[in-house]
Amino acid sequence: MKYRKHLCVLILLLSITICSTAMADSKSIDLSFVDEDVRVVLHTLAIISNVDIIIDDSIKGNITMKLKSTNFENALFLITSAKGLSYRKIGESFIIEPADMGTTEIYKLRYIRAVDIKKTLEPIMNSLKLKAEIDEVSNSLIYSGSLTGCARIKRLLKDLDVPQQQVVIEAKVVAINKAKTKELGIDWSWDVTPQYGEYSAEQINIANGVTTIEPAKVTREVRKGVIQFGRNPEGYPYEFYYQAKINALISNGNAKILASPKVATINGNEARILIGDHIPVLTEKMEDGKATTTVEYIDTGIKLTYTPTITADGTITAKVHTEVSTPSLVTDIKNYRITTREVKSTVCMKEGETIVIGGLIGSEESKTNNNIPFLSRLPFIGTLFKSIYSSKVETEVIVFLTAKLIN
Numbered sequence: 001m002k003y004r005k006h007l008c009v010l011i012l013l014l015s016i017t018i019c020s021t022a023m024a025d026s027k028s029i030d031l032s033f034v035d036e037d038v039r040v041v042l043h044t045l046a047i048i049s050n051v052d053i054i055i056d057d058s059i060k061g062n063i064t065m066k067l068k069s070t071n072f073e074n075a076l077f078l079i080t081s082a083k084g085l086s087y088r089k090i091g092e093s094f095i096i097e098p099a100d101m102g103t104t105e106i107y108k109l110r111y112i113r114a115v116d117i118k119k120t121l122e123p124i125m126n127s128l129k130l131k132a133e134i135d136e137v138s139n140s141l142i143y144s145g146s147l148t149g150c151a152r153i154k155r156l157l158k159d160l161d162v163p164q165q166q167v168v169i170e171a172k173v174v175a176i177n178k179a180k181t182k183e184l185g186i187d188w189s190w191d192v193t194p195q196y197g198e199y200s201a202e203q204i205n206i207a208n209g210v211t212t213i214e215p216a217k218v219t220r221e222v223r224k225g226v227i228q229f230g231r232n233p234e235g236y237p238y239e240f241y242y243q244a245k246i247n248a249l250i251s252n253g254n255a256k257i258l259a260s261p262k263v264a265t266i267n268g269n270e271a272r273i274l275i276g277d278h279i280p281v282l283t284e285k286m287e288d289g290k291a292t293t294t295v296e297y298i299d300t301g302i303k304l305t306y307t308p309t310i311t312a313d314g315t316i317t318a319k320v321h322t323e324v325s326t327p328s329l330v331t332d333i334k335n336y337r338i339t340t341r342e343v344k345s346t347v348c349m350k351e352g353e354t355i356v357i358g359g360l361i362g363s364e365e366s367k368t369n370n371n372i373p374f375l376s377r378l379p380f381i382g383t384l385f386k387s388i389y390s391s392k393v394e395t396e397v398i399v400f401l402t403a404k405l406i407n
Contacts, residue, residue, distance in 0.1 A: 030068050036064070037062055046094075054094070056097040086149070105144070107140060121157075167403050173261075268308075274304075276303070282295060302399075303322070304321070322357050341359075343357055
């Protein structure tokens with residue numbers, strides 16, 4: 001009896017404070033309570049919002065709160081979160097119950113790794129007081145906690161567990177004699193007349209009263225590398241073809257294709273290419289007053305890492321790291337010295353476009369000993385019968401990168 005009387009008084013007071021707000025916007029609610037029974041607050045909220053609600057009899061405690069211009073579900077979420085409660089929606093009705101009435105669910109992922117999604121959702125799970133484990137064999141996420149929290153995580157998993165678009169990176173790594181790099185156009189003299197790619201006409205499709213415009217597409221079939229720059233009056237880019245120039249240098253012995261790797265990676269994931277060797281490097285450490293020597297293998301040669309991010313319009317933004325490292329044995333210390341040249345950059349390119357990374361210069365030294373047997377070993381005059389020829393060749397490594405999308 002006392003409970004009903006108390007409730008009637010509260011409803012009367014609230015009706016005065018929220019009248020103007022409810023008239024302006026039926027979804028907007030103002031609530032103000034000081035040390036009030038949480039069951040009374042929830043029941044009042046349901047009456048004001050004209051919502052069916054069931055409150056578990058075990059829910060107890062008081063709450064002090066003040067909310068302004070909020071809606072029913074937001075107010076319900078804040079109240080239940082503050083009191084450690086959970087709620088679930090069945091049809092158009094809400095059931096409020098203690099948070100310890102939880103559940104455990106298993107979500108088998110199809111497109112993303114469980115270990116990755118756990119890291120992504122960890123802050124949200126912590127705020128919802130959920131626990132999560134992964135099963136790598138079945139690629140499943142196992143989470144437990146309140147019914148409300150588990151339902152929210154399940155909705156997020158459905159939105160996130162979708163096929164990821166892939167990017168294929170085609171790389172052509174070319175070593176060119178430094179003295180001949182100008183023949184490839186690395187100085188960007190553009191002495192070759194630029195050409196235009198062939199494009200199909202823009203298509204206008206009308207279906208079910210909806211008009212869609214399909215942009216023009218490249219229709220040329222050129223088995224060459226393409227560098228695009230600038231725009232012609234029609235809005236299409238100028239094109240410069242470099243394949244024939246590379247082949248000419250190779251035929252003259254001034255250039256060499258080191259590799260033409262192709263690798264696919266998922267949107268946002270790193271792709272890595274290494275063309276080189278694992279060089280053993282000796283490292284000395286002092287442990288308990290004793291010197292110990294360990295061997296560490298370091299990758300040398302041409303290293304390329306490529307991390308693409310695909311935007312909504314199909315543009316590819318990529319973080320590119322290119323490194324050329326050359327080991328040389330230092331006889332005095334009986335260890336390797338590694339000379340490194342690297343470039344880090346973030347580029348933006350469209351599908352099928354090619355970027356050029358140059359300026360990675362390496363050098364090779366060689367020695368040739370010529371001598372006359374027996375006579376070259378004679379003391380004092382032996383040097384007259386032998387010769388040492390030293391040569392140093394500098395080459396520039398140029399990397400051509402082309403990215404294509406896989407649907």
